[in-house]
Amino acid sequence: MAEEVASATAVEIARMVAGGSISAREVALTFLDRIEKVNSSTNAFLHVNQDWSLSCADLIDQKIARGENPGPLAGVPIAIKDALCIEGAPTTCGSRILEDYRPPYTATVVRRVLEAGAVPIGKTNMDEFAMGSSNESSGFRKCFNPWDLSRAPGGSSGGSAVAVAAGMAPVALGSDTGGSIRQPAAFCGVTGMKPTWGRVSRYGLGAFASSLDQVGPLSRTVEDSALLLSVIAGHDERDSTSLPDPVDDYRSALGSIKGLRVGVPAEYFGEGLDGEVAAAVRAAIATLEEMGASLVEVSLPHLPYAVAAYCIVSMAESSSNLARYDGVHYGARKGGTRGIDELYAGTRAQLLGREVKRRIMLGTFVLSSGYYDAYYLKGLKARRLIRRDFEEAFEKVDVIAGPTTPTAAFRIGEKINDPLAMYLSDIFTISAPLAGIPAISVPCGFTSERLPVGFQIMGRLLDEKTVLSAAAAFQGATDFHEAACPL
Amino acid sequence: MPVEDYDIVIGLESHARLLTETKMFCGCLTRFGAEPNSQTCPVCIGMPGVLPVTNRKAVMLGLRAALAFRCEIPARMRFDRKNYYYPDIPKNYQVSQNYSPVGAGGFVEIEADGVRKRIGLDNIHLEEDAGRLMHPEGSGADYSTVDLNRAGTPLLEIVTRPDMSSLTEVEAYMETLRRTLEALEISDCRMEEGSLRFEASISLKPLGSTTLGKRVEIKNLNSTRAVLNCLEYEIRRQAAALDAGEPLTQETRLYNETTGRSERMRSKEEAHDYRYFPEPDLGPIVVLDEWLDRIRSEMPELPNLRKWRFQEAYSLPAYDAGVLTQKRSIADYFEETIAAAEAMGAEAADLAKQVSNWLMGPILREVNERRVDIAGLNIPPAHLAELVGLIQKGTISKNIAQDLVPIMIETGDPPETIASRRGMIQISDAYAVEKLVSDVLEAHGKQVAEYKDGKKAVLGFLMGQVMRQAKGKANPQVVREILTRTLQS
Numbered sequence: 011m012a013e014e015v016a017s018a019t020a021v022e023i024a025r026m027v028a029g030g031s032i033s034a035r036e037v038a039l040t041f042l043d044r045i046e047k048v049n050s051s052t053n054a055f056l057h058v059n060q061d062w063s064l065s066c067a068d069l070i071d072q073k074i075a076r077g078e079n080p081g082p083l084a085g086v087p088i089a090i091k092d093a094l095c096i097e098g099a100p101t102t103c104g105s106r107i108l109e110d111y112r113p114p115y116t117a118t119v120v121r122r123v124l125e126a127g128a129v130p131i132g133k134t135n136m137d138e139f140a141m142g143s144s145n146e147s148s149g150f151r152k153c154f155n156p157w158d159l160s161r162a163p164g165g166s167s168g169g170s171a172v173a174v175a176a177g178m179a180p181v182a183l184g185s186d187t188g189g190s191i192r193q194p195a196a197f198c199g200v201t202g203m204k205p206t207w208g209r210v211s212r213y214g215l216g217a218f219a220s221s222l223d224q225v226g227p228l229s230r231t232v233e234d235s236a237l238l239l240s241v242i243a244g245h246d247e248r249d250s251t252s253l254p255d256p257v258d259d260y261r262s263a264l265g266s267i268k269g270l271r272v273g274v275p276a277e278y279f280g281e282g283l284d285g286e287v288a289a290a291v292r293a294a295i296a297t298l299e300e301m302g303a304s305l306v307e308v309s310l311p312h313l314p315y316a317v318a319a320y321c322i323v324s325m326a327e328s329s330s331n332l333a334r335y336d337g338v339h340y341g342a343r344k345g346g347t348r349g350i351d352e353l354y355a356g357t358r359a360q361l362l363g364r365e366v367k368r369r370i371m372l373g374t375f376v377l378s379s380g381y382y383d384a385y386y387l388k389g390l391k392a393r394r395l396i397r398r399d400f401e402e403a404f405e406k407v408d409v410i411a412g413p414t415t416p417t418a419a420f421r422i423g424e425k426i427n428d429p430l431a432m433y434l435s436d437i438f439t440i441s442a443p444l445a446g447i448p449a450i451s452v453p454c455g456f457t458s459e460r461l462p463v464g465f466q467i468m469g470r471l472l473d474e475k476t477v478l479s480a481a482a483a484f485q486g487a488t489d490f491h492e493a494a495c496p497l
Numbered sequence: 498m499p500v501e502d503y504d505i506v507i508g509l510e511s512h513a514r515l516l517t518e519t520k521m522f523c524g525c526l527t528r529f530g531a532e533p534n535s536q537t538c539p540v541c542i543g544m545p546g547v548l549p550v551t552n553r554k555a556v557m558l559g560l561r562a563a564l565a566f567r568c569e570i571p572a573r574m575r576f577d578r579k580n581y582y583y584p585d586i587p588k589n590y591q592v593s594q595n596y597s598p599v600g601a602g603g604f605v606e607i608e609a610d611g612v613r614k615r616i617g618l619d620n621i622h623l624e625e626d627a628g629r630l631m632h633p634e635g636s637g638a639d640y641s642t643v644d645l646n647r648a649g650t651p652l653l654e655i656v657t658r659p660d661m662s663s664l665t666e667v668e669a670y671m672e673t674l675r676r677t678l679e680a681l682e683i684s685d686c687r688m689e690e691g692s693l694r695f696e697a698s699i700s701l702k703p704l705g706s707t708t709l710g711k712r713v714e715i716k717n718l719n720s721t722r723a724v725l726n727c728l729e730y731e732i733r734r735q736a737a738a739l740d741a742g743e744p745l746t747q748e749t750r751l752y753n754e755t756t757g758r759s760e761r762m763r764s765k766e767e768a769h770d771y772r773y774f775p776e777p778d779l780g781p782i783v784v785l786d787e788w789l790d791r792i793r794s795e796m797p798e799l800p801n802l803r804k805w806r807f808q809e810a811y812s813l814p815a816y817d818a819g820v821l822t823q824k825r826s827i828a829d830y831f832e833e834t835i836a837a838a839e840a841m842g843a844e845a846a847d848l849a850k851q852v853s854n855w856l857m858g859p860i861l862r863e864v865n866e867r868r869v870d871i872a873g874l875n876i877p878p879a880h881l882a883e884l885v886g887l888i889q890k891g892t893i894s895k896n897i898a899q900d901l902v903p904i905m906i907e908t909g910d911p912p913e914t915i916a917s918r919r920g921m922i923q924i925s926d927a928y929a930v931e932k933l934v935s936d937v938l939e940a941h942g943k944q945v946a947e948y949k950d951g952k953k954a955v956l957g958f959l960m961g962q963v964m965r966q967a968k969g970k971a972n973p974q975v976v977r978e979i980l981t982r983t984l985q986s
Contacts, residue, residue: 347639
């Protein structure tokens with residue numbers, strides 16, 4: 011039974027646990043055992059608290075014993091990105107400045123998955139404050155790709171992607187600002203979705219860039235992501251930017267894609283796209299066509315401005331969002347016996363990492379008097395143009411498909427000293443958050459070095475249903491998502 | 498040159514704490530004087546991951562102020578972040594409004610030295626208050642503490658144009674602003690609790706000069722007294738510097754209440770760059786016409802406009818009109834009393850002044866002594882109207898009326914009922930008075946003879962005898978008339 015559980019999907023685990031064929035405790039022990047075995051070689055988890063996980067599992071088992079409904083995620087172990095607050099539990103956002111910080115409250119999404127019966131199995135590694143595309147910017151330790159331990163798992167939700175890819179959790183929560191769920195999902199050969207901005211509450215997510223951040227699911231199958239999204243989506247009175255629109259039961263809404271109009275943007279297949287990645291993605295698009303979808307060429311002409319617009323907007327917001335980490339009210343404090351300015355400078359200089367400081371400085375610069383119009387407002391303008399590109403494209407098509415990343419997983423150390431190359435690795439994922447639209451990445455093949463390739467499907471605002479249907483249909487016709495990593 | 502040889506240019510920024518139960522962006526209470534940090538939560542402490550949720554009441558109060566001051570109200574309003582580092586703002590940014598404030602332009606109409614003047618507003622905007630830093634008593638401590646109870650309290654900032662040119666105008670502006678915000682229940686304006694705080698900017702230039710002087714901003718003004726004292730000091734300081742040919746610089750100064758002087762805080766070059774940008778954690782607020790219609794329909798008359806109306810419509814002196822419109826409840830009471838008196842048929846030309854005298858005198862004295870609101874005094878306007886009517890008709894004397902007031906408060910009964918029950922009604926009936934007079938004259942033949950011999954002074958004695966017979970309840974005017982007539986016949 012334990013072996014069966016280890017490779018089971020969340021949907022299957024919830025069915026088994028609710029049906030009494032296995033206890034939530036046994037499930038948790040199986041995955042905790044796997045973490046024990048492979049976490050040290052991957053560093054996917056920053057914090058594991060076996061006692062807490064097991065006591066959560068026991069609560070589910072007791073519920074079932076009492077004949078109560080244990081919820082749609084009954085006994086499903088879930089890995090949680092360390093940017094999501096859990097009352098009393100470590101929540102570092104990947105930063106040493108929050109090393110000993112324990113939040114006094116729990117994030118809405120975490121509360122929702124716990125109420126749905128999920129069992130928290132640990133908190134995952136990430137780039138510091140979600141700033142990075144390789145997990146090398148973690149304030150604690152690098153995280154490694156289970157397909158090739160010399161390669162980056164992607165970022166910033168690298169730990170969550172690795173946890174799912176290496177079988178340490180069937181599902182995980184991540185957050186996506188410029189591709190932080192989809193890019194690591196692509197690099198690690200798992201499914202990862204960024205919902206529409208506002209679909210999922212951000213309350214309790216340590217902020218990087220408020221107007222772009224969105225919490226989303228990672229899993230092996232699209233069906234599991236659909237299940238998890240149905241649990242976490244919906245209005246939250248503590249997040250006034252969360253949308254009031256009713257939430258679909260995404261899993262039962264998964265359907266046929268016959269007649270689906272799939273937009274293929276020429277701009278996503280230009281220079282810089284690795285040949286093997288291009289071939290796998292073109293084959294994936296052909297698969298959709300074989301299943302009854304029609305292909306339509308679309309244009310997203312402002313793609314070349316996406317990286318610049320993204321950098322300006324996200325860094326501006328982050329320079330303000332991260333100002334609170336100053337050593338005064340909570341978190342670690344360094345230096346500063348000679349006045350408040352020294353306390354600020356000492357704490358931030360010593361406890362924030364290079365990438366974070368780089369973005370704070372750039373963000374501060376673009377908001378400064380005399381540069382606001384030239385940079386920040388221009389960035390917003392470019393963002394509006396990119397959004398309009400999508401609106402126009404979606405007049406002709408239902409979804410837009412293309413690669414998630416220009417290359418498969420790169421080597422650790424390859425780009426960390428070249429920030430621009432690192433930012434450009436997000437070229438295909440940053441448009442969706444700029445436009446606020448939902449997007450998913452699913453595995454669609456391998457390179458000759460047996461590295462996973464991601465296939466990205468983007469949809470209209472709040473049309474998660476169609477995006478998930480297309481992705482699920484693709485998985486129904488392929489078995490790339492079933493491939494096990496060598497670890 | 499003496500101070501009179503300079504044009505004085507003053508603008509004020511006022512921060513008024515809004516009358517809401519809870520904070521601007523979280524559910525914490527805003528009560529004053531609670532244990533430090535007892536009214537805080539992850540949101541107002543600025544913990545990682547928290548998000549603001551706008552207090553609807555605060556937005557409505559902001560819109561009420563914008564309508565009252567005739568500001569332009571944007572169709573879509575946003576909040577912006579004002580970024581700067583200080584330990585009393587835990588996020589190191591303050592959520593405020595810069596690009597689309599709740600009100601743009603508008604004015605506050607004041608009266609200074611009998612002249613009405615509109616002080617233009619640059620804008621009014623909503624924002625969250627900072628916490629309070631506390632420095633331990635005694636010297637040598639190498640730390641400070643911070644109380645975040647106040648952090649996140651809703652504020653309305655009212656920014657004038659540099660339209661004030663004298664301390665009299667500044668005083669009138671502050672007074673008008675305070676009265677207006679209180680009357681509209683936007684703020685309680687309790688200065689001792691920091692509910693209304695000021696910052697001033699001031700420059701001087703030679704009379705008639707078109708070149709503006711260097712603007713000096715002054716912070717830390719926690720009372721109207723401090724504003725006036727500080728500006729007075731600053732005018733003298735700047736005039737002396739200009740006289741001596743010393744250049745003034747654009748700078749920010751702090752007022753020290755103990756020394757009565759302002760001290761340099763930072764120069765223009767050291768000024769903050771607040772890097773305002775739209776708050777991405779809050780969407781725009783679409784201002785609905787129906788909100789504005791409802792606020793307009795609930796809006797009371799502004800105190801100054803009411804004062805000026807009282808002067809004109811009731812021919813009241815400015816002083817009376819000012820006192821009566823100090824509080825909305827008193828002004829309402831006054832008008833209800835007039836209406837009740839008119840309904841009872843009162844038509845005296847000086848009715849309003851009579852009511853005003855009674856109200857400003859005995860009634861407000863009782864209100865103050867008993868520390869109650871006028872509505873809680875147990876004298877409804879109709880009873881005061883009846884009291885004034887009884888005096889005018891001569892049914893009771895003013896002295897009796899004075900005595901009646903405390904009884905009216907205790908019993909809640911109308912004055913005529915009390916007066917007749919307790920036999921306090923005056924004898925004004927000519928027949929009854931004639932009987933009293935003839936009795937007294939019969940008993941005092943000697944004095945009557947003296948009067949007839951030309952010793953008119955005995956009239957006072959005889960008056961006293963009649964009043965004594967009447968046990969003080971005879972109407973003295975009627976007694977004097979009948980006594981004189983009878984003696985002369």
